[in-house]
Structures are given as structure tokens and as C-alpha cells.
Amino acid sequence: MSSEILAIKDWRHPFPVEGLSLTRPWYGAWHPWRLSVDQPLIKEVVGDLKGKRVLDVACNDAWYAFRYAQEGADAVGIDGRPEPIERAALIKNHFQLDNLKLLVGDIEDRSVPLGTFDVTLFYGILYHLADPITVLKRLGDITESVISVQTFIHALDPAPELKLIREPVEEEANGLTNLVTVPTQAAVADMLNFAGFDRVYRIMPNDYSLAKKNNSNAAEQWAFFIGIKGQKELKGPGIFEITRNSPPLNHFGPVSQVVARAKRAVKRLLGKF
Numbered sequence: 001m002s003s004e005i006l007a008i009k010d011w012r013h014p015f016p017v018e019g020l021s022l023t024r025p026w027y028g029a030w031h032p033w034r035l036s037v038d039q040p041l042i043k044e045v046v047g048d049l050k051g052k053r054v055l056d057v058a059c060n061d062a063w064y065a066f067r068y069a070q071e072g073a074d075a076v077g078i079d080g081r082p083e084p085i086e087r088a089a090l091i092k093n094h095f096q097l098d099n100l101k102l103l104v105g106d107i108e109d110r111s112v113p114l115g116t117f118d119v120t121l122f123y124g125i126l127y128h129l130a131d132p133i134t135v136l137k138r139l140g141d142i143t144e145s146v147i148s149v150q151t152f153i154h155a156l157d158p159a160p161e162l163k164l165i166r167e168p169v170e171e172e173a174n175g176l177t178n179l180v181t182v183p184t185q186a187a188v189a190d191m192l193n194f195a196g197f198d199r200v201y202r203i204m205p206n207d208y209s210l211a212k213k214n215n216s217n218a219a220e221q222w223a224f225f226i227g228i229k230g231q232k233e234l235k236g237p238g239i240f241e242i243t244r245n246s247p248p249l250n251h252f253g254p255v256s257q258v259v260a261r262a263k264r265a266v267k268r269l270l271g272k273f
């Protein structure tokens, strides 16, 4: 079985199979870091993961669902493309994880049956959707406790806005439609409230160096959010409760932000958006 896994040369996540080829070597550190930022907070909300129902939306080859399944959760990974789900099925069989379920389905298609969950992971997908409001509303209906959102945001703008972006559907990591939206912090807070999450937190990890090294900048950056049903309060360094009216938090200092604003103004003057 591991020979089939090793024959594939474009794994997007670092599964613990010796000799596995990652599409990009830095994925080996990137994904564990992302897991380390929000999983402790998720556990603070729902407790022990054993038996918890966890949905990994747009899971690609389903590493996050796999990690939750390894901790005893009943994990479901869904992705709109069959190829990554076929890779994930090899991993499921290799590790004999009966508590990991895999589905191919477009999350924008409401007729795809999902079930109900304690925890929903919404990673690397918000900025690849044409209609994130409807998708988050549906996830709010089926998530009983907590949603964790990891997404690129437009980080300079305070207003709740979605910016329209064109991206090619041929790339496996992209959306299924060629027109997608990128939110601001305020838009994420507002959409999560609208979807039924009572409290929304932005997590600003102390060590953000991996995100800076990859492709975050003062104008567009990787951001962590937790939405909670009920009134449980999350407290600690780098944890900020936010609403649509909160000033945007930025991982870069004021000088970088001024430079980013100036670059954006020049681009706009040149008619480039």
C-alpha cells in the first residue's frame, strides 16, 4: 500500500509515510504550525476530541481530518475535486482509519448531504468561493459548537467587504469557479455572526514567521478565526474578540502598512486591481 502512496509525487500535506513527496517542501512545517495555532483552542471549547464529529471542508488530501481522526474524532473530509480525495483514500486505508470518512462534493451545492458536527474546519477555502455567505450560513446550521476559519484576508481595510478575484480553476488548490471572493477581517466576523456563531475571535500567533516567509504581506495575509456557538470566552495572549466594527489587526508594522497602501494606490491609478 505505501508503494502506491510513494508513487504519487504531489502530496499537499505532510503525511507520516517515509519517502512521501510534498508538492512544496515547506508544507512539512506549514501545516503542523497551522494545526498548532487553533487546535488547542478548539479543544478548550469542545474538550477531548475522542468521538467528536469534525468536518474538514475543502480538505484536499485530508491531512487535517486525518490528524483529528488519529485523535479519535469521527472526521469527515469533503473536497470538490476527486483526485485529492482518491489520494486521501490511500492514506485512510494505509492507516486503517475507520473513523475517517471522505466525500467528493462542491460545498456550494446545498444538495450535498453532510450531517451535523461539533467542529468545522474551514481552511484555505473562504477565498476560493463565489458565495461564501451562503456556504457559511449552511455550515452555521450544521455546526453545533465551533468553526475554525483559516483564510487570506484583505488586511488594510476596516469595512466588511468581499473583493472579487479571478483565478484559474485548473490549479488543484483553487476554487471550482473562476470568480471568487477575498474578505476583510470585518467581513469574516460579520459572516460568522450571520451564520449563527455568537462570538468570533481573531488569533494572532506570536510566531508568524512561516506565514511571512510564504506569501503573507501587509495588504493580504493569512489569518486565523474561531467562531463559537454560545458564550464561552476564549482568553490568552494573541486572542482578540472581534465584530464587524473592530479595527483590522495586522501582522505587519505601521511602516509596512503605509508602503502597502502606497503600492495599492499606484496600482489603482494604473487601473490594476
Ligand SMILES: C[S@@+](CC[C@H](N)C(=O)[O-])C[C@H]1O[C@@H](n2cnc3c(N)ncnc32)[C@H](O)[C@@H]1O
Pocket (backbone or CB within 6 Å): 057, 058, 059, 060, 061, 078, 079, 080, 081, 084, 105, 106, 107, 108, 123, 124, 125, 128, 129, 172, 173, 174, 175, 176, 177
Ligand atoms: C488551498 S486548498 C486547501 C486545502 C486544505 N483545506 C488546507 O487548508 O490545507 C483548497 C481546496 O479547496 C477545494 N475546493 C475549492 N472549491 C471547493 C468547493 N466549492 N467545494 C469543495 N472543495 C472546494 C480544492 O479542490 C482544494 O483542494
